[in-house]
Amino acid sequence: MKSTWWRGRQALLALAVVLLAVLATLGFVLSGPGETGQAAPPAAASQAETPSAEPGEPSAPADGGAAVEGMPKADPLSIDVPKIEAKSSLVPLGLNADNTVEVPPVTQPMQAGWYENGPTPGEVGPSVILGHVDGNKQKGIFFRLKELAPGDKVSIARKDGTTAEFAVTKVERVAKDKFPTDAVYGDTTAPELRLITCGGVFDKASHNYLDNIIVFARLIAR
Known part of the structure; x- marks a missing residue:
């Protein structure tokens, strides 16, 4: 079944404007200018996701493995990214009263959260998880997110x-x-995941990082 959380292009763009404003709050001073290292380059064409399957059909993995069907709706409890030693429970993130997207509290930079108005992880569609790169003068749950590369789990x-x-x-x-x-x-016809944090150069004037680190992933097992 095609993902139903995204209701039209106008709703998507409106959410994006809100998200851009909120993502600017994800970066806080850790020390000095903050994290300035380069993220991994975008995957080459051979590493990109294969064309989406028909609605309701399992996706075809880029590595030639067995196709994996979408999972039923179920709230996520925790995330584990072994390569960067990132483990956290997941709190639901919705919209604030002013229609800005909620983020995990910066006083708890090791806390990650999932956007509850989207598909749950494993469902068909893009599920989104947000985390701080740093905050409260501490490293955040996604401090090393930029180190991930195609194939990491x-x-x-x-x-x-x-x-x-x-x-x-x-x-x-x-x-x-x-x-x-x-x-x-x-909108996608396969179960996918996005991990988002701040990155790049820290702008002392605005007290924000100038970039976002975005990890794209696909379901391989259930």
Whole structure:
């Protein structure tokens, strides 16, 4: 079944504007100018996701493995990214009273959260998880997110007792004013995952990082 959380292009663009404003708050001073290292380059064409399957059909993995069907809706409980030693429970993130997207509290920079108005991890469609790069003068849960590369694994434990296993397909560092809305939130016919944090150069004037690190992943096991 095609994802139903995205209700039209206008709603998507409106959400993107809100998200851009909120993502600017994800970067806080850790020390000095903050994290300035380069993220992994976008995956080459051979590493990109294969064309989407027909609605309701399992996706065809880029590595030639067995196709994996979407999972039933079930709230996520925790995330584990072994390569960067990132483990956290997941809190639901919705919209604030002013229609800005909620983020995990900066006083708890090791806390990650999932956007509850989107698909749950493992469902068909793009599920989104947000985390701080740093905050409260401490490293954040996604401090090392930029180190991920195609093939790295991400596990999401779900409330129904199942675990959704994802493999990274690409990692991008993009300027916040050029956030790739369609690529992140565009409707898909396969179960996918997005991990988002701040990155790039820390702007002392605005007290924000100038870029976002975005990890794209697909479901490989359930």
